[in-house]
Amino acid sequence: MSRFETPSDTATGNLVDLLLGGLPAEAVLTDPDVTAAYANDMASFCPAGSPAVVVLPRTVEQVQHVMRTATALRVPVVPQGARTGLSGAANASDGCIVLSLTKMDRILEINPVDRIAVAEPGVINAALSRAVGEHGLYYPPDPSSWEMCTIGGNIGTASGGLCCVKYGVTAEYVLGLDVVLADGRLMSTGRRTAKGVAGYDLTRLFVGSEGSLGIVVGAVLGLRPKPPEQLVLAAEFASAAAACDAVCRIMEGGHVPSLLELMDRTTVKAVNAMAQMGLPESTEALLLAAFDTTAPAADLAAVGALCEAAGATQVVPADDVAESELLLQARRLSLTALEAVKGVTMIDDVCVPRSRLAEMLEGVDRIAEKYRLTIGVVAHAGDGNTHPTVCFDPADPDESRRARESFDEIMALGLELGGTITGEHGVGVLKKEWLAREIGPVGMEMQRAVKQAFDPLNILNPGKLF
Amino acid sequence: MSRFETPSDTATGNLVDLLLGGLPAEAVLTDPDVTAAYANDMASFCPAGSPAVVVLPRTVEQVQHVMRTATALRVPVVPQGARTGLSGAANASDGCIVLSLTKMDRILEINPVDRIAVAEPGVINAALSRAVGEHGLYYPPDPSSWEMCTIGGNIGTASGGLCCVKYGVTAEYVLGLDVVLADGRLMSTGRRTAKGVAGYDLTRLFVGSEGSLGIVVGAVLGLRPKPPEQLVLAAEFASAAAACDAVCRIMEGGHVPSLLELMDRTTVKAVNAMAQMGLPESTEALLLAAFDTTAPAADLAAVGALCEAAGATQVVPADDVAESELLLQARRLSLTALEAVKGVTMIDDVCVPRSRLAEMLEGVDRIAEKYRLTIGVVAHAGDGNTHPTVCFDPADPDESRRARESFDEIMALGLELGGTITGEHGVGVLKKEWLAREIGPVGMEMQRAVKQAFDPLNILNPGKLF
Numbered sequence: 001m002s003r004f005e006t007p008s009d010t011a012t013g014n015l016v017d018l019l020l021g022g023l024p025a026e027a028v029l030t031d032p033d034v035t036a037a038y039a040n041d042m043a044s045f046c047p048a049g050s051p052a053v054v055v056l057p058r059t060v061e062q063v064q065h066v067m068r069t070a071t072a073l074r075v076p077v078v079p080q081g082a083r084t085g086l087s088g089a090a091n092a093s094d095g096c097i098v099l100s101l102t103k104m105d106r107i108l109e110i111n112p113v114d115r116i117a118v119a120e121p122g123v124i125n126a127a128l129s130r131a132v133g134e135h136g137l138y139y140p141p142d143p144s145s146w147e148m149c150t151i152g153g154n155i156g157t158a159s160g161g162l163c164c165v166k167y168g169v170t171a172e173y174v175l176g177l178d179v180v181l182a183d184g185r186l187m188s189t190g191r192r193t194a195k196g197v198a199g200y201d202l203t204r205l206f207v208g209s210e211g212s213l214g215i216v217v218g219a220v221l222g223l224r225p226k227p228p229e230q231l232v233l234a235a236e237f238a239s240a241a242a243a244c245d246a247v248c249r250i251m252e253g254g255h256v257p258s259l260l261e262l263m264d265r266t267t268v269k270a271v272n273a274m275a276q277m278g279l280p281e282s283t284e285a286l287l288l289a290a291f292d293t294t295a296p297a298a299d300l301a302a303v304g305a306l307c308e309a310a311g312a313t314q315v316v317p318a319d320d321v322a323e324s325e326l327l328l329q330a331r332r333l334s335l336t337a338l339e340a341v342k343g344v345t346m347i348d349d350v351c352v353p354r355s356r357l358a359e360m361l362e363g364v365d366r367i368a369e370k371y372r373l374t375i376g377v378v379a380h381a382g383d384g385n386t387h388p389t390v391c392f393d394p395a396d397p398d399e400s401r402r403a404r405e406s407f408d409e410i411m412a413l414g415l416e417l418g419g420t421i422t423g424e425h426g427v428g429v430l431k432k433e434w435l436a437r438e439i440g441p442v443g444m445e446m447q448r449a450v451k452q453a454f455d456p457l458n459i460l461n462p463g464k465l466f
Numbered sequence: 467m468s469r470f471e472t473p474s475d476t477a478t479g480n481l482v483d484l485l486l487g488g489l490p491a492e493a494v495l496t497d498p499d500v501t502a503a504y505a506n507d508m509a510s511f512c513p514a515g516s517p518a519v520v521v522l523p524r525t526v527e528q529v530q531h532v533m534r535t536a537t538a539l540r541v542p543v544v545p546q547g548a549r550t551g552l553s554g555a556a557n558a559s560d561g562c563i564v565l566s567l568t569k570m571d572r573i574l575e576i577n578p579v580d581r582i583a584v585a586e587p588g589v590i591n592a593a594l595s596r597a598v599g600e601h602g603l604y605y606p607p608d609p610s611s612w613e614m615c616t617i618g619g620n621i622g623t624a625s626g627g628l629c630c631v632k633y634g635v636t637a638e639y640v641l642g643l644d645v646v647l648a649d650g651r652l653m654s655t656g657r658r659t660a661k662g663v664a665g666y667d668l669t670r671l672f673v674g675s676e677g678s679l680g681i682v683v684g685a686v687l688g689l690r691p692k693p694p695e696q697l698v699l700a701a702e703f704a705s706a707a708a709a710c711d712a713v714c715r716i717m718e719g720g721h722v723p724s725l726l727e728l729m730d731r732t733t734v735k736a737v738n739a740m741a742q743m744g745l746p747e748s749t750e751a752l753l754l755a756a757f758d759t760t761a762p763a764a765d766l767a768a769v770g771a772l773c774e775a776a777g778a779t780q781v782v783p784a785d786d787v788a789e790s791e792l793l794l795q796a797r798r799l800s801l802t803a804l805e806a807v808k809g810v811t812m813i814d815d816v817c818v819p820r821s822r823l824a825e826m827l828e829g830v831d832r833i834a835e836k837y838r839l840t841i842g843v844v845a846h847a848g849d850g851n852t853h854p855t856v857c858f859d860p861a862d863p864d865e866s867r868r869a870r871e872s873f874d875e876i877m878a879l880g881l882e883l884g885g886t887i888t889g890e891h892g893v894g895v896l897k898k899e900w901l902a903r904e905i906g907p908v909g910m911e912m913q914r915a916v917k918q919a920f921d922p923l924n925i926l927n928p929g930k931l932f
Contacts, residue, residue: 254691
């Protein structure tokens with residue numbers, strides 16, 4: 001040891017030397033200015049530490065080497081995709097190895113007969129969607145970050161999107177996984193077949209486990225035939241309750257929309273302020289419904305009638321795909337517009353039974369008033385999955401405190417209404433104190449037992465989820 | 467102890483006394499003639515022991531009492547539904563408590579807005595299907611035994627059915643569970659909401675776990691809107707390979723049939739022999755396709771054309787629901803007809819990628835010839851899920867041995883083709899030696915670690931799966 005090195009420098013030096021034994025030099029980043037850029041995902045209010053090193057493996061063997069090294073030295077490993085997550089699950093901890101899977105970005109197979117794709121974890125969601133689209137196939141999961149986020153990140157966070165109301169979430173499309181375990185061994189789960197029930201469903205256990213059970217290094221993904229382009233209807237309501245009533249009527253009526261989104265008054269105003277979209281300022285809630293069926297106009301007519309029966313003040317069905325895209329613009333701009341209100345937003349992700357959606361929106365209104373905050377709600381209304389988005393100025397400590405408190409109160413409300421603290425963003429760091437409230441002590445004990453079974457040394461993304 | 471009692475009698479007496487402390491007398495069966503009737507499910511070649519006692523709880527608390535008693539005395543517990551399973555997963559072991567959930571048969575809730583039902587485990591699949599049907603809803607999983615089998619059994623075995631090609635398997639419809647753990651504690655998993663990702667997905671871990679991780683005492687089930695009645699097309703082929711080619715063309719063509727079933731030559735002959743259905747004896751394979759869309763005739767026409775392109779010798783689309791039912795009769799009678807060939811059958815359940823279906827059928831033909839056996843294949847062809855059904859005379863030891871050997875060779879073939887040893891029937895006793903071959907040593911170790919986490923005393927259905 002040179003007298004200028006601290007013990008901690010030596011430990012890191014040793015770690016880096018060992019990593020370089022199985023990784024090329026360009027795959028091991030140690031410059032603190034560079035590694036600092038890997039500290040955070042996109043969540044607010046989530047502390048992050050400084051990684052000791054960032055590794056960018058390109059092969060399964062390299063990932064195995066990283067995990068063997070981490071196990072040997074008892075160093076925590078934080079797996080990362082594109083760091084677009086919203087719960088801090090990908091945030092670094094002090095002295096950790098950040099294991100970025102972004103360089104493992106090959107699509108290995110697309111099979112239109114078996115309707116599967118085999119992909120490495122670093123493949124961008126949009127790249128996969130486009131590639132399978134060329135074969136007439138469709139990979140439904142479409143989180144808002146789909147142009148940036150990775151399949152591995154989607155699997156780690158069990159992410160959702162706009163299409164879930166018809167097509168379900170990421171979990172439904174993961175048939176099998178290759179996983180590097182904490183000690184570096186490789187395990188395959190699941191199958192390439194349409195069905196399969198051999199043993200416990202470890203595949204689904206990994207989906208949404210936020211890198212805390214193993215490192216996903218490959219996935220067999222289920223695909224669907226590409227549906228027709230969807231046609232969109234917009235409906236304006238004079239109250240959020242009426243819009244929620246329309247949602248209930250649509251779902252109770254047996255309709256299967258490919259999208260059913262709601263924007264509240266605050267969100268509509270924010271979008272108007274930013275983009276001059278000419279949405280009536282009197283709009284208390286805007287509902288967007290879409291169908292990708294063979295006869296979407298008939299579906300839109302039926303749903304439009306239900307919206308009117310629920311009190312819609314205006315119903316605008318699109319005539320074609322171009323008009324549909326225009327109607328969706330308002331929804332697409334929502335989060336950016338809400339960010340513009342105060343500079344920063346904190347996006348919640350509470351899912352309630354859709355029959356309780358109106359109570360949820362009413363409650364969020366009450367909470368916004370109580371804490372003197374602007375909280376806009378955009379919701380995957382068909383799923384009851386709300387994103388109450390708290391706008392605040394981070395330079396104002398009092399407002400920041402109120403933002404955090406309102407956020408928690410929104411989760412409490414969701415639980416009270418029979419919902420969950422997270423519909424699609426995950427627990428990460430942001431909601432780990434809330435997990436126990438939802439799951440209860442017995443559930444927590446069994447969750448920890450599962451963690452212990454896969455990661456006895458607690459080196460896989462420690463401090464997340466629990 | 468009276469001098470006429472053996473130590474084992476005393477142990478059983480003690481067990482029964484303790485059980486009676488929390489169960490009414492009529493819920494505790496000890497008459498060996500009665501308990502013997504609970505020894506087996508419907509699998510062939512699976513040994514079963516003699517239960518010490520059969521309990522029939524009606525409440526969650528009673529199940530908790532049973533599990534606390536079992537834990538205190540270290541007595542194995544074998545949970546049972548209707549015992550229609552085909553892998554021996556519900557077979558009793560010597561001295562066990564058979565825990566029959568059949569008396570917990572209440573449908574607690576049906577909610578058309580949230581599209582969920584809440585049910586106890588003993589509800590019969592058909593009873594649930596009919597009850598939700600009255601609300602315009604649809605519970606898709608439809609194993610052949612649907613008129614007898616229970617929802618709890620379906621969850622335990624992750625069962626499938628004819629509808630899976632469009633609607634997926636039981637696992638897709640289980641949103642949340644109430645589970646009594648080995649030590650009697652109650653745990654809730656999952657959610658009532660359309661989406662939810664709070665913590666590890668323990669719900670899916672229980673689906674297909676064959677009662678080896680906990681006792682399911684309640685389930686939140688996802689429902690769909692009831693689709694239109696399906697219209698069926700039958701297509702005859704001069705070779706199994708041509709029928710499989712048609713299956714590939716249909717799936718590659720982006721079609722979404724609600725049913726896509728295949729019967730091979732042997733099965734067609736058996737059905738003809740039993741029911742004089744007038745199927746041409748020259749038929750080498752019969753394909754049945756159905757659509758439950760809004761315009762099924764157009765779908766049938768498109769699929770009929772693909773069948774003809776693949777070499778179908780005859781294509782018969784049904785004009786209405788009654789004709790459709792007639793066409794499905796042959797499929798419905800298949801297993802009974804194959805049973806009639808030799809008195810007993812052994813039904814395999816190998817699922818391969820559908821692109822390998824032709825190779826699978828060809829291989830089964832080869833195996834039948836090698837072992838001088840009649841093996842009929844019915845297949846959920848759209849899923850690549852084959853049920854090679856070995857017909858044999860159990861009074862003939864040599865034929866029985868050949869039947870067992872051919873069964874194993876069929877599983878080996880499935881694995882070789884990239885498939886799984888079980889698409890929907892589960893592992894149970896029947897296939898436990900094969901699980902390791904499919905999953906490999908690392909997978910087996912992690913499967914066992916999960917089992918250990920939930921059932922450290924190994925009292926939950928021991929000897930199944932592993």
